[in-house]
Amino acid sequence: MKVDPERFLSDLHQLRSYGASGVGKGVVRPAYSEADLEARGWLAERFEQAGLRVEVDAMGNLFGLAEGPSLLMGSHSDSQPEGGWLDGALGVIAALEVARAAKEAGGPAISVVSFQDEEGRFGVTTGSAVWSGQLSLSEADGFADHAGVTLKNARLAMVDMVTGDVDAAQFTGFIELHIEQGPTLDTSGEQIGVVTDIVGIRDMKITFEGQQNHAGTTPMHLRRDAFQAVSTFNALINDRFRNVVTPSTVWTIGHVSLHPNASSIVPGKAVFSMQWRDGDGERLKRMETVIRDAAQEVADDLGMTLSFGPMLGLEPVEMDARLRAALEQGAETVAQGRWRTMPSGALHDATNVSRLMPVAMLFVPSINGISHAFEEDTSETDLVAGLEVLACAVQALGQATGR
Amino acid sequence: MKVDPERFLSDLHQLRSYGASGVGKGVVRPAYSEADLEARGWLAERFEQAGLRVEVDAMGNLFGLAEGPSLLMGSHSDSQPEGGWLDGALGVIAALEVARAAKEAGGPAISVVSFQDEEGRFGVTTGSAVWSGQLSLSEADGFADHAGVTLKNARLAMVDMVTGDVDAAQFTGFIELHIEQGPTLDTSGEQIGVVTDIVGIRDMKITFEGQQNHAGTTPMHLRRDAFQAVSTFNALINDRFRNVVTPSTVWTIGHVSLHPNASSIVPGKAVFSMQWRDGDGERLKRMETVIRDAAQEVADDLGMTLSFGPMLGLEPVEMDARLRAALEQGAETVAQGRWRTMPSGALHDATNVSRLMPVAMLFVPSINGISHAFEEDTSETDLVAGLEVLACAVQALGQATGR
Numbered sequence: 001m002k003v004d005p006e007r008f009l010s011d012l013h014q015l016r017s018y019g020a021s022g023v024g025k026g027v028v029r030p031a032y033s034e035a036d037l038e039a040r041g042w043l044a045e046r047f048e049q050a051g052l053r054v055e056v057d058a059m060g061n062l063f064g065l066a067e068g069p070s071l072l073m074g075s076h077s078d079s080q081p082e083g084g085w086l087d088g089a090l091g092v093i094a095a096l097e098v099a100r101a102a103k104e105a106g107g108p109a110i111s112v113v114s115f116q117d118e119e120g121r122f123g124v125t126t127g128s129a130v131w132s133g134q135l136s137l138s139e140a141d142g143f144a145d146h147a148g149v150t151l152k153n154a155r156l157a158m159v160d161m162v163t164g165d166v167d168a169a170q171f172t173g174f175i176e177l178h179i180e181q182g183p184t185l186d187t188s189g190e191q192i193g194v195v196t197d198i199v200g201i202r203d204m205k206i207t208f209e210g211q212q213n214h215a216g217t218t219p220m221h222l223r224r225d226a227f228q229a230v231s232t233f234n235a236l237i238n239d240r241f242r243n244v245v246t247p248s249t250v251w252t253i254g255h256v257s258l259h260p261n262a263s264s265i266v267p268g269k270a271v272f273s274m275q276w277r278d279g280d281g282e283r284l285k286r287m288e289t290v291i292r293d294a295a296q297e298v299a300d301d302l303g304m305t306l307s308f309g310p311m312l313g314l315e316p317v318e319m320d321a322r323l324r325a326a327l328e329q330g331a332e333t334v335a336q337g338r339w340r341t342m343p344s345g346a347l348h349d350a351t352n353v354s355r356l357m358p359v360a361m362l363f364v365p366s367i368n369g370i371s372h373a374f375e376e377d378t379s380e381t382d383l384v385a386g387l388e389v390l391a392c393a394v395q396a397l398g399q400a401t402g403r
Numbered sequence: 404m405k406v407d408p409e410r411f412l413s414d415l416h417q418l419r420s421y422g423a424s425g426v427g428k429g430v431v432r433p434a435y436s437e438a439d440l441e442a443r444g445w446l447a448e449r450f451e452q453a454g455l456r457v458e459v460d461a462m463g464n465l466f467g468l469a470e471g472p473s474l475l476m477g478s479h480s481d482s483q484p485e486g487g488w489l490d491g492a493l494g495v496i497a498a499l500e501v502a503r504a505a506k507e508a509g510g511p512a513i514s515v516v517s518f519q520d521e522e523g524r525f526g527v528t529t530g531s532a533v534w535s536g537q538l539s540l541s542e543a544d545g546f547a548d549h550a551g552v553t554l555k556n557a558r559l560a561m562v563d564m565v566t567g568d569v570d571a572a573q574f575t576g577f578i579e580l581h582i583e584q585g586p587t588l589d590t591s592g593e594q595i596g597v598v599t600d601i602v603g604i605r606d607m608k609i610t611f612e613g614q615q616n617h618a619g620t621t622p623m624h625l626r627r628d629a630f631q632a633v634s635t636f637n638a639l640i641n642d643r644f645r646n647v648v649t650p651s652t653v654w655t656i657g658h659v660s661l662h663p664n665a666s667s668i669v670p671g672k673a674v675f676s677m678q679w680r681d682g683d684g685e686r687l688k689r690m691e692t693v694i695r696d697a698a699q700e701v702a703d704d705l706g707m708t709l710s711f712g713p714m715l716g717l718e719p720v721e722m723d724a725r726l727r728a729a730l731e732q733g734a735e736t737v738a739q740g741r742w743r744t745m746p747s748g749a750l751h752d753a754t755n756v757s758r759l760m761p762v763a764m765l766f767v768p769s770i771n772g773i774s775h776a777f778e779e780d781t782s783e784t785d786l787v788a789g790l791e792v793l794a795c796a797v798q799a800l801g802q803a804t805g806r
Contacts, residue, residue: 080663080665080667080668081663081664081665082615082663119667120666120667146664146665180620181617181619181620182617182620182621183620183625199619201619203666203667212485212775212776213772213773213774213775213776214584214585214749214773214774214775215653215655215657215678215680215775216584216602216604216653216680216748216749216750217583217584217585217586217748217749217772217774218585218653218772219650219651219653220650220652220653220654221650222586225655227637227656227657227659228637228641230634231633231634231637231638232638234630234631234634235634235635235638238631247622247623247624248622249623250618250619250621250622250623251623252618252628252666252667252668252669253630254618254630254661254664254665254666254667254668254669254670255661255664255665255666256630256659256661256664257664258657258658258659260483260484260485261484261549261657261658261659261660262483262484262549262657262658262676262775263523263606263655263657263658263676263678264483264522264523264606264655264657264678264775265483265655265657265775265776266655266657267657268776273665273666275618275666275667277618277619345619345620346617346619346620347619369616369620369621370616370617371616371617371620372615372616372617372618372665372667372668373615373616373668373671
């Protein structure tokens, strides 16, 4: 089979036009936004033109299905509030091109998917979490974004596209191509990373409630300042994690919302996000204990009411040996001596899909390791190299299974 | 002269209906909001009905003027994003009632004012700062609120009401009645506080810029996390202030805005408010040095770009002896043995007006010391007591000046 780099790159740039930020190649295409819906509409047409049957489940996961048993490939087409043009989009368009090339070559059968809300406007990889049965749609429907919009209401925007459930039994495995989103390949000058495993993640909202009051007339010793609670909590976990983490462990407070958030008012309430990632499930658990204990101590010391949101989490996942071997074979063919095996520090839909079938992942470099930002980019040479490794792997797998 | 408590309380509740939050007696009436404009329109009618000449300057400060030289009384009718029904409103309506009663009694001549943006949507007591000439309108026009709206654009909403500049030379002095907004009077069970001086205040925005990046793939040691900078800065000044402040000194980080503020992204930028207050101008200056040095050290340590917004500030102000004596005499008449002299920890328009004429202030209790919140309240008995002290003082001053 022969993939077409021009057709692939042209579709990739076309997808970028939906929600283009106007800053570099950046996109603003969060799940269920107008730009996201337009992009999914365009993708559906592309899938049909490729001879795939389009199906959309209630979550908004978009499938292009081959007949009979097939290998599923893809990623997601929603973006971060301020995202790059390749995060997710690369895996979807590469899968589309491989499916087209395979059809033209008479096989093997390739199906394509763009999962919904991988970037977690509502949860964490919400679309694939629901499709893989780890999260019920009714529970997910209760999740709200930072603006207070519930998933249940957001989903209404694409109800017209929904065809029904998509049975996972028809798929023999799942392969996802993605940008690395880190500095490793770019620094080493390598073109391809074959993923060995995906780190686990925990994410929850924490709320401190104190007493909103006047910033001029409330003596310091009488204050119950919710921002001071967040700041104290942050210092405490940074200190305590030192005895728990490894150099590859990460943790982030990326969202902070003070109430009422005015300079002359002692903040009465603070809601913030606490996220942590590691390859070891046991370590994730130990970190959770540090977090919950520290938050409780701060709440007790500063006279705060403390509440924890639901903890969204995904366990570390090992890639499937057979699919991974096919990718390594393809990497050696396409980028001899310029590829490596590596873990994924970022979370991906493959983590959820691994509950249903064998999965594997492939990385191409992120320039300067930058992602989740408008500057995110990868050289087109590397993008095409990733596409070609996929094609080689698919061919090898097809031959192995006699297709 | 005889004030009318019923008329006074009924007007006070009427004003509360503009921007009523529906939570307790709370109001949402920020400067230049629709509710603020409607309230000012209603006040203008009330001023006319009281035989006062209505004038509005370019900032939106609303005056009801008596003929010839007069004593100016009033406060402000804009509110905090989530404010109480008395903060500012009490002083405006009490002034209106005293002006009406004085007119009915044939003098003395009382003018009334409701200053604009006392709550600092754009600056700090912006309306009276511009009127008193401490801040030029062109400079103020450049200030933006937290949503990025400039004062210049916000002012357009009330351009139809503007009549022109109002000459301060016609006023012999300024008296402002206000709720205490602190716990002192409520705790001691006293009805009246005669203010001795108003503390000084400093307020500025501080911005740390680091590098926005993916929260899963960016190792901790390579991060330039703007939230970590804010948290570290906060801990540092809390520690260093211990050697500088007194028990009555206060400082607050009440507004924090992270960018892009998403749980899976290392924050690349943080803008936050730093406000501090004290009765000693020298101490305010020493605190500023601590703040600027600490911010610079944190920026250097964590690889941040640092920038300071314009510093808005007001010096501590002593009340005028003559006006204050009249208020003390009135307090002793109305609330014998149940009043005290006290400093004001909160900032008021009187601070700015003191640049133009003698000023004095009067406090009534705040239940539980709560203000800048929907729960803010004061017993109607105490509200009326405050009104009557004003009336006595005005009468005494009128007699003293032979009117």
